[in-house]
Ligand SMILES: Cc1cc2nc3c(=O)[nH]c(=O)nc-3n(C[C@H](O)[C@H](O)[C@H](O)COP(=O)(O)O)c2cc1C
Ligand code: SF4
C-alpha cells in the first residue's frame with residue numbers, strides 16, 4: 616500500500632521510543648513523514664485527515680502514559696483516521712499504558728489498526744534490558760509497520776491488555792541532581808518537557824514539577840545531571856534482580 620503521508624507523534628526522553636518510531640516508519644515507507652514532538656505541542660489543535668496515518672509512541676511511566684503526553688495527545692484529532700499505537704517500556708511491565716493510549720486515540724477520532732508494547736533499556740535502571748532495542752527488536756518493529764498498513768480502513772475491534780480503571784498515577788521518587796561540572800549552558804532547562812528547571816538556574820529542579828523522565832541526564836554534554844543516593848542504589852539492586860529476564864515485544868492487530 617502506498618501512503619502519501621504519515622505522522623510520527625511521540626515523546627522520547629532517552630531516545631529508545633524515537634528509535635522504535637524510526638524502525639516502524641521504515642517498514643511503512645511513506646512518501647512523506649512528519650514528526651510531531653508531544654513535548655512541543657502548546658495550545659494548538661492538530662487535525663490528521665482520514666487518508667493519512669498517525670503512529671503514536673509513548674514511553675511507559677509507572678504503568679501509565681506520562682500526564683503531559685496525555686494532554687498533548689488530546690490536542691491531536693482524527694476523522695476516522697487510521698492510527699498505530701505503541702508504548703515503549705523498560706522490561707518491567709506496561710500495565711495499563713497501551714489500553715490508555717488506545718482509549719485516548721479512539722476518543723479523538725482515530726481508528727486504531729494495530730498496537731504494540733516494545734521493550735527497551737530501562738531509562739532509570741540501565742542494567743535492565745541493557746542495550747535494547749537490539750537489531751532483532753527493530754526488525755520486528757519494521758515488520759509491524761509493514762503488516763499494520765495492510766488493512767487501514769476496516770474499523771474492526773482491537774483487544775489490548777490492561778484494565779480500567781487504570782492503575783493510580785505514582786510519581787517516581789527519584790530526581791536528578793546537578794554536579795559542579797555544569798557550565799550553565801541551559802540546554803536541559805530548554806528541553807525539559809515540563810519546565811521543571813528554574814529559567815535562570817538550570818541546577819535548580821522543582822521537585823513537584825519534575826516527572827523523573829531522565830531527559831536532562833541523557834542530553835547534558837557535561838554529564839552533570841545524575842541520579843544517586845541510597846534510595847536509588849536500593850531500587851537499582853531490586854530492579855536489576857527482579858527484571859533480569861528479557862521480555863518479548865507485545866503486538867496485536869485489529870480482530871486478531
Ligand atoms: C519515570 C519513569 C517511570 C517508568 N516506569 C516504567 C514502568 O512502569 N514499567 C517499565 O517497564 N518501564 C518503566 N520505565 C522505563 C521506560 O518506560 C523505558 O526505559 C522507555 O524505554 C523510556 O523511553 P525513552 O528512551 O523514549 O525515554 C520508566 C521510566 C521512567 C523514567
Ligand atoms: S545541560 Fe548540563 S551543563 Fe547544560 S545547564 Fe544542564 S546540567 Fe548544566
Ligand code: SF4
Nearest residue numbers: 807825826828829831
Ligand atoms: S528535570 Fe525532571 S522532568 Fe525535567 S528533564 Fe530532568 S528528569 Fe525530566
